[in-house]
Amino acid sequence: MKQGDKLKILFLGHCSYYHVQNIASLLKDNLDYLHIAGANMIRPDGKEVTDVELGSFDEFVKLPRKRTIEVSPPEIAKEFMRSLSDKISRSIIIRDILNLRISHAKRYLSAIAEEKKFSSMMKKSFNNYDAFHFHYLGAEMLVPLKYIGKNKIVILHVWGSDLLNDAGVESYKAQYEAIQRADFVIINTIEMTQYFLAKFGREFISKIRNAYFVIDNEMMDRIANADSEMLRKKFVERYGIEESKIIIEAGYNASIWQKHLEIIEQLNLLPEDLKAKIHVVIPMTYGLSDKSGKYLSNVKRAAEDSTFSSTVIDSYITTDEVLELIVSTEIKLNLRETDNLNTAMLESYCSDTIAVNGAWMPYGALRRIGIYYREIESIKHLKNEIEFLLKNLKSERAKTADNRKIVRDFFDNSRVASDWVNLYEEINKRANEKRIANETA
Numbered sequence: 001m002k003q004g005d006k007l008k009i010l011f012l013g014h015c016s017y018y019h020v021q022n023i024a025s026l027l028k029d030n031l032d033y034l035h036i037a038g039a040n041m042i043r044p045d046g047k048e049v050t051d052v053e054l055g056s057f058d059e060f061v062k063l064p065r066k067r068t069i070e071v072s073p074p075e076i077a078k079e080f081m082r083s084l085s086d087k088i089s090r091s092i093i094i095r096d097i098l099n100l101r102i103s104h105a106k107r108y109l110s111a112i113a114e115e116k117k118f119s120s121m122m123k124k125s126f127n128n129y130d131a132f133h134f135h136y137l138g139a140e141m142l143v144p145l146k147y148i149g150k151n152k153i154v155i156l157h158v159w160g161s162d163l164l165n166d167a168g169v170e171s172y173k174a175q176y177e178a179i180q181r182a183d184f185v186i187i188n189t190i191e192m193t194q195y196f197l198a199k200f201g202r203e204f205i206s207k208i209r210n211a212y213f214v215i216d217n218e219m220m221d222r223i224a225n226a227d228s229e230m231l232r233k234k235f236v237e238r239y240g241i242e243e244s245k246i247i248i249e250a251g252y253n254a255s256i257w258q259k260h261l262e263i264i265e266q267l268n269l270l271p272e273d274l275k276a277k278i279h280v281v282i283p284m285t286y287g288l289s290d291k292s293g294k295y296l297s298n299v300k301r302a303a304e305d306s307t308f309s310s311t312v313i314d315s316y317i318t319t320d321e322v323l324e325l326i327v328s329t330e331i332k333l334n335l336r337e338t339d340n341l342n343t344a345m346l347e348s349y350c351s352d353t354i355a356v357n358g359a360w361m362p363y364g365a366l367r368r369i370g371i372y373y374r375e376i377e378s379i380k381h382l383k384n385e386i387e388f389l390l391k392n393l394k395s396e397r398a399k400t401a402d403n404r405k406i407v408r409d410f411f412d413n414s415r416v417a418s419d420w421v422n423l424y425e426e427i428n429k430r431a432n433e434k435r436i437a438n439e440t441a
Contacts, residue, residue: 006033006034006035007033007034007035007130007131007424007427007428007431008035008037008128008129008130008131009034009035009036009037009129009130009131009132009133009427010037010038010039010061010126010129010131010132010133011023011024011036011037011038011039011041011057011133011135012038012039012040012063012132012133012134012135012141012144013133013134013135013136013137013138013141013142013157014135014136014138014141014159015038015039015040015041015042015135016042016043016135016286017038017041017042017043017049017053018043018216019135019213019343020038020041020135021055021056021057022213022214022215022216023214023420024036024038024055024056024057025055025056025214026214026413026416026417026420027056027420027421027424028056029056029413029417030417030420030421031421031424031425033428034424035058036056036057036058037057037058037059037060037061037129038057038059038060038061039060039061039062039063040061040062040063041057041060043316048062061125063122063125063144064118064121064122064125066114066115066118069114069117069118069121071110071113071114071117075113075117076106076109076110076113078113079109079110079112079113079116080093080109083109083112089108089112092105092108093105093108093109096108119147122144122147123147123149126144126147126148126149126152129152130152130153130431131152131153131154131155131427131431132144132145132148132152132153132154132155133155133157134154134155134156134157134178135157135159136157136159136162137156137157137158137159137162137163137175137178138162138171139170139171139174139175142174142175142178145177145178145181151434151435151437151438152434153183153184153427153430153431153434154178154181154182154183154184155182155183155184155185155186155427156178156179156182156184156185156186157185157186158185158186158187158188158192158196158340159340160192160338160339160340160341160342161257161336161337161338161339161340162175163192163195163196163199163338163340164195164337164338164339164340175200176200179200179204179207182207183207183427183430184207184208184209184423184426184427185204185207185208185209186208186209186210186211186423187208187209187210188210188211188212188213188340188341189210189212189340189341189362189364189365190210190364190365191362191364191365192340192362193208193210195362196208209419209422209423209426210419211416211419211420211423212341212411212416212419213341213343213346214413214416214420215343215346215347215411215413216343216347217408217412217413219319219323219347220347220350220404220407220408220411221408222323223323223326223327223347223350223351223404224350224351224404224408226323226327226351228327228328228351231323231324231327231328232324232327232328234324235321235324235325235328236328238321238324239281239311239313240311241279241309241311242279242309244277245277245278245279245309246277246278246279246330246331246390246393247278247279247280247281247328247329247330247331248267248278248279248280248281248329248330248331248332248333248386249280249281249282249283249325249329249331249332249333249348249353250263250264250280250281250282250333251263251282251283251284251333251334251335251336252283252334252342252344252345253283253284253285253286253344254283254284254285254286254295254296254314255336256295257336257337257338258335258336259335259336259337259379260282260284260299260302261298261299261302262335262379263333263335263379263382264280264299264302264303264306264310265302266379266380266382266383266386267280267306267308267382267383267386268306268307268308269383270308270383270386270387271387272307274386274387274390275307275308276308277390278308278309278386278390279308279309279310279311280303280306280308280309280310280311281310281311281313281325281329282299282303282310282311282312282313283313283317283325284296284299284312284313284314285313285314285315285316285317296314299312300312300314313325326347326348326350326351326353327351329348329351329353330353330354330393330397331353331354331356331386331389332345332348332353332354332355332356333356333382334355334356334357334358334361335356335357335358335376335379335382336358337358337360338361339358339361340361340362341363341365341366345357346407346411349371349373349400349403349404349406349407350403350404350407350408351404352397352400352401352403352404353400354373354374354389354393354396354397354400355373355374356373356374356375356376356382356385356386356389357373357374357375357376358375358376358379359375359376359377360377369406369410370402370406371403371406371407372399372400372402372403373400373403374389374396
């Protein structure tokens, strides 16, 4: 990097396009020296984005995937010759040969050759970038860290469930090592910052920078100014919902952490007259992982067997259809085990939807700015909470009247931009310092 050149940033990790695009857009609108690339970007439906959807990004990058790496017999033979000069590898190979475990020795050599080939490809992909902004601290998302040179800047962006989930010792170790390597750690709220320090140690406090998630201001305005009656009519017709039904939205994606099955179980306990009044919409258009197994089919079966009417949405829906859902929803249930001011929930406050959140969530920021929402201490309290809301729906919705203005003002890009601009000016300064140090070394 030369003085005056663009600061080249690579977004990687959990690159959900519509989230990271908001950040890229804000940064590019405020800092003209940034070149931002996105690695392996995906849309909410799981499909990779194309260059047609660049938006505020300068380029999209497709990082190599280890499972696609192939090694040839000459490469394995070359690795065998190298292993003879390495004490550990030599002893493993000799032991396997003496025990007639030729296939095991071959797999061992193949794995080493594969890793070296993959490492070379990754390092080549990273050569042209000055800073690496990791979104979400999942252990698997942090693997590329080991291929990033020490002269590069590393930014870790905590999303919420990555910090709050109890994912085991190996995940904690990967996160801790990543934090040690990082130059900056982005956390959006005071509550999450304190949780982070308690979990990983106060010695990392100097790396932390606070910045709220960047919300799509245009979408917030569309929700706030929408013709709710017209959009609701389109929504209920689209899914065959009786117009008189009170729409309850359960969760916002297909993750098992959304507790769909427990929610359905609780709603089944409602009195028959109240169940007849509701229609439950379960959006499962994104968020399923390889570990989810039959979760989607289990939720569908539970919804079909429930004693109230429901709709499971499991295919990709457009932004316009998302808008219809938001303004049509009277009650939104956000009861996942871990969460950190997710965008879907914040957008719902731009309508007169009543949000029911778990009291265990770190939502102090919302309380401090005066957002009205309901809380339950346990999912076992949901049945009673819904009973109360259905009987007091009009008065409770009236209490949300100020929410849309508060959210739009507080999370407006013009307000949150200063934290992001200050952070990236620090990143630029640190990158220049490392460049100078490298040149004089």
